[in-house]
Amino acid sequence: MQLFTKDELKKLAVNVFTAMGCDRQDSETAADVLVSADIRGIDSHGVSRLSGYVSLWKAGRINMSPKVEIIRERKSTFTINGDGGLGLIVAPKAMNIAIERAxxxxxxxxxxxxxxxxxIAGYHAMMALPHDMIGMAMTNATPFIPPTHSKQAMLGTNPIAYAFPTLKQKPLVIDLATASVARGKIEIAKRENKEIPLGWMVDKDGNPSQNIDELLDGGMLTPLGSLEELGSHKGYALGSLVDILTGVLSGANYGKWVPPFVPFLPLLPDLPGKGLGHFVGAMEIEGFRPASEFKDSMDHWIExxxxxxxxxxxxxxxxxxEKEFLMEEERSLTGIPLNDKVVQDLEGLCKELTINWL
Incomplete structure (x- = not known):
């Protein structure tokens, strides 16, 4: 395990994205999204993801110079074509538009x-906080989750995030996967040779399993709730909600057709949409009650x-x-720990892209 500062990791990420062809401003944005995950303790979605983005870029699956444009709009609503770009860039642009509409x-x-x-979905939702707005963000993802009573992966971890501003307390941020666990946490457990809890995944036949290697042989994650008797049908419903708002509503792919986050898995034939989908929103609190009163009530709610x-x-x-804010305070002082395997991967990326290591 090695320690790094937020600025060090952000500089590294900026250099990687720039080497792939991103302009400087977009590289800064993308790096900020990734490092915000690391500083908040969401290690599964931080700089450890850089190798995945590079692999997809090399496979021609990510456009590093996208022309992000609004293709349909009414007053408060709009649809954006991300032009195959990084979601780390496309989603913040969409959220800024949502805030301006609000x-x-x-x-x-x-x-x-x-x-x-x-x-992380929470990053995009939190963009609304400085504007006295409630922020919301969600995305569909690589299908790894079967519907209840099925053994076919039809949904991704499909996270949802909401962010609520406060007066004196830290903002309240709800950011959760609609699966029992984010796939990144499984990857961390494998890197650290740790056993995962029973209920996080099933084998290719839909039976509960703790063998992480079975994910490479048709194994899948479980919906939020884990097993049916523990409420998996509710997680399945929430994952479906996200898939419809992000995929069906936007014109992106949905269900089993959502593009995988790895280049070695091919896209399925007869795609119903384009790329992967997101949905973002911002609500101005003043339209409901005075923002100062709401934020004071939020403090009281938290207390x-x-x-x-x-x-x-x-x-x-x-x-x-709350735990993420506490982790941010701690890591701002002590540094961000990276697993030795992640450090090795990042050093390899630097050599591959001919950029300087930290």
């Missing part, structure tokens, strides 16, 4: 097609939940997103 119409909603993996009666006095009650 300033005029009270809310802004954007459906995005023809994009790629967009990093009441923090003071909820504990099962064990030594175990603190956390609100959504």
């Amino acid at each position: 300033k005029i119409y009270g809310s802004g909603w954007g459906a995005i097609s023809n994009s790629n993996h967009f990093g 009441s939940f923090k003071n909820a009666e504990r099962i064990d006095e030594s175990q603190e009650v956390f609100v959504p997103g």
Whole structure:
């Protein structure tokens, strides 16, 4: 394990994206999305993902100079064609448009097609916070999850994020996968040779498994809720909600046709849409009640939940997103740890792209 500062990792990511053909501003944005995951402790979606983006770029699956454009719009709603670009670039552009629409119409909603993996959903939702708005972001993803009673992968981890501004407390950020676990956490467990909990995945026949290697032989992740008796049908429904808003509504691919995040898996024939899809939104709080009152009430809400009666006095009650803010404070002081395997991969990327290592 090695420690790095946020600035070091951001500089590295900027150099990698620039070497792939991104302009400087887009490279800065993409790097900021990735490093925001690392600093907040979401290691599965940080700079460890750089090798995946490079592989897709080399395979011709990512356009590093996209012409992102609005192809349909009404007052508060719009659809964007991402032109095959990085979701790390396309989604922030869409969110900025949603925020500007919300300033005029009270809310802004954007459906995005023809994009790629967009990093952590929470980053995009949190863009609304400085504007006294509630932010929302979601995306569909590589299909790794079967519907309840099926053994065919039809849905991705399909994350949802909402961000709520506050007065004195840290903002409340809900950012969750609609799967039992993000695939990146499985990858981390494999790198660190750790056992995963029963219920995170199933084998190719749909039976519960803890053998990570079976993911390479048709194994799949489970919907949020894990097994049917534990509520997997609810996770399946939430994943479907995301897939419809991000894929069907935008004109992107959906279901089993969503493009995989690895170049060695081919695209399926008869694609119903273009690329991968996102959906973003911003709601101006002033349209509902004074923003200052809402934020004061949010502080009170957070404090009441923090003071909820504990099962064990030594175990603190956390609100959504709190652990990530605490991790950000810690890593800002102590540094961001990267697994030795990740460091090796990043050093290899630097050699491959002929850029300087840190």
